[in-house]
Amino acid sequence: MLHRKLDQFCSEKRPVWVFLRDQQCWIEQATVVEIVGDLVTLRYDMADDDERHSWEESVRLDSIGSVRTRLASFSRSGSAEDLETADDCPESERLHSQG
Template identity: 55%
Template sequence: MLHRKIYQFCTDGREVSIFLRDQQRWIESAQIIALEGDLVTIRYETEDEEEISSWEEMFRVESIGSVTQKLASVSRLNSELFIADDCPEAEQIHRNLPETWNQD
């Protein structure tokens, strides 16, 4: 199952975070660039005070404890929600709440 999921992430080019069991560390914002047999090749960047480094690592599928991906994110700076013009009226979010909702 994990092998198939890793293959799917590789073909889709999705950004993932990977936990390596044997090293007890997370690799954040990595891209799986190759899967050959039981070897996985990933590419990611790290940032220090003075420089940004790009890394490419290979490891075995069995050393992967977990693979996660970010599904969505919402900016905290811009709190305005955008509504599609073709959204049904019943599903639209209105700025002014009904009077019954404003009661304390």
């Protein structure tokens, strides 16, 4: 099941947060580059003081304890009136009741 989900994230190029059980750490905002057998290749960036580092790391599927992805985000600085709601949706994209 985890293999299929990672394969989906790989094809969608969505950023994921991966928890590695053996290292007890999270890899944040990684991209799943490829999956070959039980080996998952992740690409991610890390900041270290005044430098940024890009990494590509291969991990075994069984060392991954959890994978999560961000569904949505919004700015807290904006007011509630700035948030789009269903009423702001174009007519062509609205869901109409089947009743």
